[in-house]
Amino acid sequence: NAGVTQTPKFRVLKTGQSMTLLCAQDMNHEYMYWYRQDPGMGLRLIHYSVGEGTTAKGEVPDGYNVSRLKKQNFLLGLESAAPSQTSVYFCASSYSSRSSGSSYEQYFGPGTRLTVT
Amino acid sequence: GQQLNQSPQSMFIQEGEDVSMNCTSSSIFNTWLWYKQDPGEGPVLLIALYKAGELTSNGRLTAQFGITRKDSFLNISASIPSDVGIYFCAGRSYDYKLSFGAGTTVTVRA
Numbered sequence: 001n002a003g004v005t006q007t008p009k010f011r012v013l014k015t016g017q018s019m020t021l022l023c024a025q026d027m028n029h030e031y032m033y034w035y036r037q038d039p040g041m042g043l044r045l046i047h048y049s050v051g052e053g054t055t056a057k058g059e060v061p062d063g064y065n066v067s068r069l070k071k072q073n074f075l076l077g078l079e080s081a082a083p084s085q086t087s088v089y090f091c092a093s094s095y096s097s098r099s100s101g102s103s104y105e106q107y108f109g110p111g112t113r114l115t116v117t
Numbered sequence: 118g119q120q121l122n123q124s125p126q127s128m129f130i131q132e133g134e135d136v137s138m139n140c141t142s143s144s145i146f147n148t149w150l151w152y153k154q155d156p157g158e159g160p161v162l163l164i165a166l167y168k169a170g171e172l173t174s175n176g177r178l179t180a181q182f183g184i185t186r187k188d189s190f191l192n193i194s195a196s197i198p199s200d201v202g203i204y205f206c207a208g209r210s211y212d213y214k215l216s217f218g219a220g221t222t223v224t225v226r227a
Binding site for chain 2: 004031033040041042043044045048050058090092094096104105106107108109110111
């Protein structure tokens with residue numbers, strides 16, 4: 001049981017390049033989330049998904065797109081990277097309600113450190 | 118998301134000390150969560166609180182859900198070197214999304 005995994009762990013991009021971050025979870029969680037973490041700012045929600053085929057905007061969605069084609073995977077895309085997107089990106093997942101067990105407790109992956117030059 | 122005020126921003130611990138940190142919000146929350154993040158890793162869930170007034174322990178960690186539902190605290194008793202890291206509080210209001218505090222960085226005092 002690997003929990004939440006993220007690939008890649010590190011990446012350096014030039015301004016304007018594109019890339020996709022992959023998140024996978026094996027806990028059969030309905031909900032999945034993408035956050036970015038910047039120094040002194042905690043975790044900010046970029047996009048989230050409440051089920052396969054659905055996505056929604058979070059607090060800081062601009063410059064990012066997401067897709068959830070399979071329940072266990074949640075992809076975060078940067079179409080044209082900017083230096084302001086230099087950050088550490090975390091994926092998380094959770095059940096949808098208390099009846100599912102651990103309810104809204106979110107479980108995090110190890111993160112992807114992205115640098116845009 | 119809603120802003121949570123987490124304090125202190127940083128603290129130094131000496132082995133064996135008890136330490137405390139807290140989070141406050143201007144809004145009511147239905148769930149409070151406490152996470153710890155080690156360098157280069159993702160946050161790991163320490164304690165989850167679901168009811169106002171609830172006091173929950175996990176080993177040397179104790180957390181409480183404030184009666185007003187607008188605050189929570191985390192205590193670490195008899196701290197050890199591996200307690201260093203960043204501790205985050207997170208609150209959930211009426212949907213499933215969490216709001217996070219900015220974190221408390223715990224460092225060992227030399």
